Amino acid sequence: MISALLLNIIVLCAIAALAAIVLYCVSQKFMVEKSPLEEAIFETLPHANCGACGKAGCQAFAEACNQADTEAFAQLFCPVGGNEVMAKIAKLKGMNSTQKARTCAVLRCQGTCQNAPDKMAYTGLKSCRVANLVMAGRGGCPNGCLRFGDCIAVCKFGALSLNPETGIPRIDYQKCTSCGACVKRCPRGLFEIRPIIDGEQVYVACRNQQKGAIARKNCSAACIACGKCSKVTPLVTIDNNLSYISSDIVPQEYGQKLADECPVKAIIYRTHM
Amino acid sequence: MKTKTFAIGGIHVDKHKISSQSAIQELALPEMVYIPVKQHIGAPAKIVVKVGDRVKVGTLLAEADGVLSASVYASVSGQVMKIEEVNSGQGYLETVITVKREGDEFEESMDLSDEIVREIPDNKEELLKIIRSAGIVGMGGAGFPTPVKTNIPEGKSVDTLIINGIECEPYLTADSRLMEEKAEQIVIGTRILNKILGIQHAIIAIDENKPQAIARLQEITKRYVGVNVQSCKSIYPQGGEKQLINTITGREVPSGKLPLDAHCVVQNVATVYAIYEAVQKRIPLFRRVLTLSGNADLTPSNYLVRIGTPISFILHENQVNMDNVGKVIAGGPMMGQAIAALEAPVTKTTSGITVLSAETADKPETSACIRCGKCVDACPMGLMPLNIRAAVEENDIAILKSLHVQDCILCGSCSYVCPAKIPLLDYCKIGKYELGRQQKAK
């Protein structure tokens, strides 16, 4: 009895040892050489693997940072980690870091349930990308928010949530990392990554390119391209019946004035962000 | 005659051909018609009339702008009231020419008699020119300008002309009625296409559940050597271009290519009838046959309708009980588009209007996928819709590409058969959209 037990134990141990040796040999043979610097850079990254930097993931970004010369390094930026992480990487590499202004995603639409009430009853898969193929939108605006929240599903940082009152997504500016996933996902291209200058931001929250009268029929907050804002500063341009504020604008200087001028309240001026 | 069918997939749908015995009747004329300038794939037609102009039936309203475009004609006589952008059925804006009807006057050049003209002009270029100027597009639903489809580019060859008399969509019977009532005209139209393509033979494909149409056309084609009738299995989507080519010739259209690459040209019977009218009777495309049917409270009918007639007018003429209407579809229930605004007009590609009752308008509630594989068996393209759905949910573009999602023909067989009622076609659409967008970005 004892001997049988012993034999079992010995056989099992032998199999385990053999497997361990095989595993060790294989791992040695297929080991990928990684420079310690690349490892160190990878450790400092936020590990969101969002691809916002334009690389396939954090590992790829670390590799690119490691291989970059001064010039190429200036082009690299991790929007999730921001200046802080880039400064750390620069220190590891002994170079100067790129410093970028704080940014966040903004939703350029105010087609809420109140401003653009439902005109069509949609039934089926609750997805903006599908609804976009069969209708102009529940509110009737062919450029506006479809209010099914595809962007919310794609946000990895929990910065987007559907506001039950308005029906459109709202953005948590503290959580938004400007990764750009929502920009890519929205079939109507309603998101834009815009700089926050001294905690302030000003932008046109509308993408409707129809003539004013038609746009107003569907949405009370639609830009009617009246041109009042463009008289304030040349940084505001009007194209295709739609006003656009350049991201070079200084919100402290013009923000309040632009917001006051807009008769339909399509311009949003945000402070203390 | 042996019944043929295609090799991959296909489903049996409930046919509901309740309007198949009602003869085509001419619909009363509406007070106003709204004629969109873009009823086809390609550039919108260039408007050549002004507000206030007086027009007759068959007066040119907008001219084809370039090769991939089609002219638009007035469908009633009267005065051009407005040229403006209005909401289409889906809520998007489209430019329409509004004509207020006064009387019913026709352009003199048209031959409106019932007499069948059998002599076909011999000049190929001349024939193509007439078809182009008549504004004929694929009337089965795609709306691809017919002259482009029949003009064979250098280096390509065609050996088979297929006339698509298959109406695999449930409820619709317009094509089947047309084949019964205008059989000889369709055969003459086929002969015209033969001349343009420079080939001697043509096959008129009809599904087996239309014995009257088959018998009628077989009788006629005895007098026209080279035109043959082929009965096809009544299975959805037999009328899909790629499926029909496979049914008739056994060939396949290579992935991402056109029917021309399988040496085939496929034309819908309604298009062929329009070609006959344009060439033999000098009648441009200003009217079409459509079916009004569905499970709502209505009289199933086949109408000859002027293009631009508001759908609401047709429903009103038919005395549809609007209280119980849940969904109005331009086209059949499998591939048609639901419309929200009933003022939307009939266009060249509206082969039917399906009205569903309120009880059947909602999409059914979905449950979990049980991996039954019915969607895989159903897909006529050999795709795996449930895997496409998984890839869409993961947003994995590389896998979507390997699953050939771009080959999806949007027939909806997968959504139809799914016992869990998962809208698989919607996922395929997202897949196509995401893949297309990524390829565009490159």
Next chain:
Amino acid sequence: MYKISTSPHMNSQQTTQTIMRDVIVALTPAMLVSLFMFGIQALIVLATSVASCVFFEYFFARRLKLKNTTSDLSAVVTGVLLALNLPATMPIWMTVIGAFMAIVVAKMAFGGIGKNIFNPALVGRVFLFISFPVQMTTWITPRFMDFFNIDATTAATPLNILKHLGAGEQLTTGYWDLFIGNIGGSMGETSVLAILLGLFWLLKQKIITWHIPVFYLGSFAVCMFLSEIVTGAPRFDVLAHLLSGGLMLGAVFMATDYTTSPMTKKGKIIFAVGCGVLTYIIRVFGSYPEGVSFAILIMNAFVPLIDKYCHQYVYGTGRK
């Protein structure tokens, strides 16, 4: 306001529930035979199994905050299949344990209907088989139409006799008895006739395709036939092997389970042939007389792999 939605605007009448209902209809002949042959004991096992399967599904769906899916009848199907795989003398508490393993461990723990890797009823059966081998292999002789007789006369199953058949010996049970089910065995597996009636219904209602049953039985028969030719031993009697044990029940109802079988025709054939060959190996070389449950469970594990490599031919990509 008229509804807007994507096409198609029609759906087939078939739902998960109607599919499961058809499977239950297909199982009815086997259930009736088990009632006729094993009387009230069979009824008790059936009722216990179905009731506990449905209860576990309902209870754990609530606990795990999943959608309540008992109305799709899949738990009923699992319950019936589990019962048909047990002997009529099974104690109630053991049946409940089997149902627990089937529903909670094999199905709900993986995420509920459609997400399980292994056939739930088979997991339940195999668990009971390993844990309570004596109760699971105590077969009683059938007592036709003697409903309330619970005096058990134990009997060896034909498979057991077959396995230990020496040269020159013959199986005493006739093929006809094997076919109609006048033998000892699990409740549902004895009558091949009843199972074939079920198969006919499943095929007629297009619930399953013919591929899995035919290739399963075919590959098994071919292996047995070759052994019979080579050795000439009576224990390789092909017909007796096909008609006895759980082979028919497994090939028609277990291996064809949607969730745990491959999707494409090619995949189904590979899966079925694998099941057939494994059943043959276990029956001939293994220590158990029966190998159907193990064969199907082993092949279940390969389904994701088969599905990964067996794709449909895509139209227009050029056949090789």
